[in-house]
Structure formats: C-alpha cells, structure tokens
Amino acid sequence: MLTRGQRRTIALIVGLPLLLQVLFVWLPAIASIGLSFTDWNGVGGLGAIHVVGLENYANLATVDPAFWPAVFHNLVWLFVFLVVVMPLGMFLAVLLDRQLRGGWLYESALYLPLVLSFAVIGLIWELQYSPSDGLINGVLGTNHQGAIIDWLGDRRLNLGAVIVAAGWRHVGYVTLLYLAGLKTVDPTLREQAAIDGATEAQAFWRVVFPILRPINVVVVVITTIEALRAFDVVYVINRGLNGLELMSVLVVNNLLGEASRIGYGSAAATLLLVASIVPIAIFVRWALGREAP
C-alpha cells in the first residue's frame, strides 16, 4: 500500500508532465486538426473562419503539384535511412567496438556532424554542391557551361544529394547509439560463443544482436522520426521546392508569409501527424510486446 504522501508525489510526477503535454502538444494538435477543415488565412477571429469540409484534403490530393512528390520523397528518405544509413551506422559501431588503433579519431569524425544543427548541415553541403562555385564540381572539373552537374537544382539528383548530407549526420547518431549498446554486452558471452566454435559473424548475429533488441527499437523509432520530420536541410537549401518537396515543408510554406493558408497547411500537418504516429505506435507496440514473456 502506498502512503498518502507517496500517492501525492506520484500524482505530481505524472500529473504535471501530463498537464504540460496536453496544454502544449495535444491542444494545439487538436486545434490544427480542427483548422484543417477551414479556409482560414490567419486574419480575424473565430468569426472569420469558414468551414470548408474536406476541400483542403481534396485539393492536396488533386490540385497541389507538391503533395504527391512530398509523400514520395518522405518515403524515399525513410527507406534510405532504414536500409542504408541505419545498417551502416551499426556496422561502424561494430568496427569501433573492436578497439581499433586511433579509434578516437574515427569516433570524433563520425560524431562531429552530430553537434551541428540540420540547418548548418544544409548550409555546409550547399557550398559543396553549388554548380559554379562548389567544391565538388570544382574537383570533378564540371563547373563550366556545358559540363555543369547541378547537384541541388537537377531533380534527378538533388533528393539523393540532400539525403547524403542528412545521412552524413544521422549515421553518427546511429553509431553512437549502437556503440553504447555494444558496450553493455557482457564480453564473456562472446568468449563463450567463441569457445563453442561460433565464427565472429555467428557470434554477432546469434548472440550479440538479440541482446541489442531494445537499442534496435530505439534506433528504428528515432530513424523513422528523423526521416518524417526532415525539414531544415531542404528548407535552407531551396525552401523545399524543385524536387526537394517534403511534407514538413508543405506545412510550413503554407503557414508562413503574408497570405498564410492556415487551414490548408493544417490539413497537410494533420496528414503528417497521422503518418508519424500510426506506424510508430504499431511498431513500438509490436517490438515491446515481443519482449514481454
């Protein structure tokens, strides 16, 4: 039985964050969902808000030339992050865990981009990718008329170029998380596996990897969130136009400026909210559910 004081403490510990969460996260989110059924432009009070039903959603799906590209680009981003960046980060963590000579050098090189915000990442890579003045075209000798590779302007290239920039940062994050996980694995388990005749690969996949499952869940969730909330890099580079459309940009570009389409942007925000919450909720439930005996 809990004492009254304990109960009061628990109520405070649970209640206060809950209150803040409701006030600053759920109420605005619900307000966004409500506004998504209106054509409000941000001017005037409640009286100026006209309900237009599902028109914003219909226009997103049928008229807005940015919507389907945005959805597709977010999916590409997610796919590359999960299938390329995440395994690469894990692989680098395994290498670093082997106490390589000069490992600190590799570690710092991998973690360095982590301290930079995505806005700064965008700025740095923008300078590398610039058509006439950038480092990459300079090195390749493709910086003059007739030979220019337009890394950020050509729609066949720019999404890939930007995902490389974002992945450059994210891979360090994944490595850091896995390395922390690997440090917690009891070394005697590997010794045991080696004595039993397991190869190194077998020891990793059969013994170490299952132990890392909580880390895997965290990394998958973080990677998914990073891919869906991707915004700053493309916004710095070209405000998310011309092949760099993303859902987050669609939201912001419609909300900002003097003729903000609050209702329309809210419809895009609502779709992004649903797209973020539903798969993550299902995945976490599934992953944690498996863990319970």
Next chain:
Amino acid sequence: MAEPISRRRLLAGIAGVAGLSLAPGVFAACAGPSQTSGTSARASVAGTKPPTTVGSYYSDPVPRAAMQDVVDSFMASTGLKATLNTVDNASFQNGINAYLQGTPDDVFTWFAGNRMRFFAAQGLAGPLSDIWPQIKGNFSEGAQLAATAADGKPYVVPFHTYPWVVLHRKSVWERHGYETPATFDELVALAQRMQTDGFVPFAFADKDGWPAMGTFDILDLRLNGYEFHLGLATGRETWTDARVRDVFDAWHRLLPLHQQGALGRTWQEAAKSLVNGEAGMYFVGTFAGEQTDEAGRDDLEMFAFPPAGTQFDAEKSMDAPINGFMLSRAPASPDVAKAFLAYVAGGEAQTMYVTANPNRIALAKDADTSGYTNYQHKMADAIGGAGRLTQFLDRDSRPDFTGPQGMQRFLQDFLADPGQDLDAYLGRIQAFWDSLP
C-alpha cells in the same frame, strides 16, 4: 518581389519556424516581432506627444544603420520622438500577418502594389488620406498608383526603388565590340555571338524561386502588354490563354542562351559570374550591384529589355518595385506617426537612405541626386525612360498565388523541363489559382 534574403538571415529565420509544424494557431499567436521596446517607450512619456514606433525589416548592417540615421534626423528636424524596432528580415516577412493583428508598431516598412493592397483590404493598415495631399506631388503618377489600394485610398509612402534591366560590364563589351541591342532579334543575335566568343550569354539563377518571375514579367509585358499582364496577375485573365503560352514559347527559345544549372544557383552566384566576366549579360534587378564594390558598379552598364516587335513596345513597361512605409491600423501615436511618414516622403530622408545603400534610388522628386553614383544615375535614367512601371509578379498578384507553393514552384517546373506539354502545364497553374480561397 521578395527582398533578397541572405543565408544568414534565412538561418536566423529558421530559429523562428522550427517546431511549429503541428501548431499553426500557437504559431500565429507568438510569431509577431517583439514589441517590448515600443510599448515601454510609449508608456514612459506623458504630457508631450508620445513617441511613435517604426517597425523595420532592414536588418542588414548597412541598411539598418541608414534607417537609424533617417529616424535620428526626423527627431532632430521636428523635435518629435520615434523609436526604431528592427526585426530580422525573414522573420518580419514571415510573421507579418500575426504582427499586424497583434500590437504592431505605428509605422512599418513594407512594399507597394498588391502586397500592400492585401493588408489594406483586410483592414490591417491605416489609410494616409490626411497627409497624402501634401506629399503626393512629390511622386510620379506611377508611384502614386502603386501606393493606392482598391478602395482608392493611399496606404504606402514610396521610399526607394530599383529597375529590372539587362546588366553588363562596359569594359568587357568594349573589348569585344558589343553594342546595345535595339530589338529583341538583335539581343538574340548578340547572345549567339557571345556564345561563340566563349561567354555564357545570360547569367541566370532561380534557386530562390522568385528571380525567374522577372523574366516572365518582361516577356509577358513585351508580348502581351501591361493590361494583360496585370489582368493575369489579378485573375481577370486566365493562365490557359494562348497569349500566356506565347510567353513560355519565347522563353523556351531563349533558354539555351541562359546559364545552365539555374535551379541550383542563387542570384548572388549568377551576379558573380557576370562580375567575373564569365557571363556577358544578366537580366536582373539592380540590387545585383551588391555583389561587387564601387569600382565594379562603375563598370556596370544597363539597358531596358529591348522591344519585341509588338504593339506593346510603346508602353516601355518595366518592373521597378517600390519599397516604402505604411501606417498600422491603430497607431498609438497617430500624429507623430503621420509626421514621420510625411518626413520620409521628402527628399532629405530618401537621399540619406540611398546614399548609404547605393543599389537603390530615391522616389521623391525633391531628392538631391547630385551625390548619386554613376550606377545610381543609370538606374534613374532607366526608370525615367520607362512608360509603365510594374511592381514584380509577386507584388502585383495575390501572395498565396505567387508564394513558394504557387508560381515559384510552377516557374521552377518550367525551367526543369521547358519542353513539357505547355497546355497541360498552364492548366495546372489555372487549377491552382482556382483552388485558392
């Protein structure tokens, strides 16, 4: 036209937009530029006329200091008080809606044309009818028209301007014996000659989405005329009209003479390729002179886009956007605010500003132009030679249509694939216009 925004300012602006994706209502409530210094100043003065406040987006060091000089000399010459509240440029423009609905400064910096009319129509700005009779004579008819809203009342005090022209370097042209083309065909012939001489004929950039509107504007003005252009911008004409197609067809023919990789290049980089002699010409606003020094600007020549052989050549239309000052809807100190607006309508204040920022010229007729640089004299001549002045597509049309989700994107679509089915393309533009509330 969007004011050119530097990377630094864009970064600062991002701090203001991060994390708002799910909460537009909350954002609207807090995005307005801070008012603290203005309100405290208002409260502290009693008895005499309370000071007015001026909200300014001139946040780069040079314009910011010039604006402070203007405010200081207003106080010195009138004995009245004014406080300048400068806000980062991108934040100011992005948050303008919430700012004007909150507690805005008495006077704020803004743009003439439809960007002003949008707020005038929603009652978010105050008309200048009281002071207009005494100041309007100081402006050309075109500037007066650009300062007037749909209700027939004036809302903007025109402050400074610049023309969209073909810029080139005198020294480079002399070396190669190039001469100013008198017609569109001569312009094309010259560009082709430049190409064989190893130049990029036209520097070009549209990474930021808005610079290509300048090219669209001038081609439409030359081929279809002033009335049609403004009709298109305001919805009286449709984008599926065959005349709009003519514009894109003409543009398509010119594109091979333009710099490659425009969608990945900023106007600053394109201006640099003109300055360093890689490109022979650049059709751009004269703000591009910011990319070189005074000696470099001295070497820059300019001419209006040549006539295209249509009946509209005689209009001599040109984009020359006007920046100015507006009055907020409920100023705390209206008399002082209006005195300030009357002051900035005069030559003294405007001369002070354009001396500090020599990529702009004054609009007041009594401005002292004797201190103008050669570059500024050429700008004044170019505008003086124009018959009809337009403000730039994103100042002549409705802002949600010309924003990043609208025409900026559509023009980039065209530049990415100029050979696409233009009828379908123009149909998408019209469908977007029709979908706006």
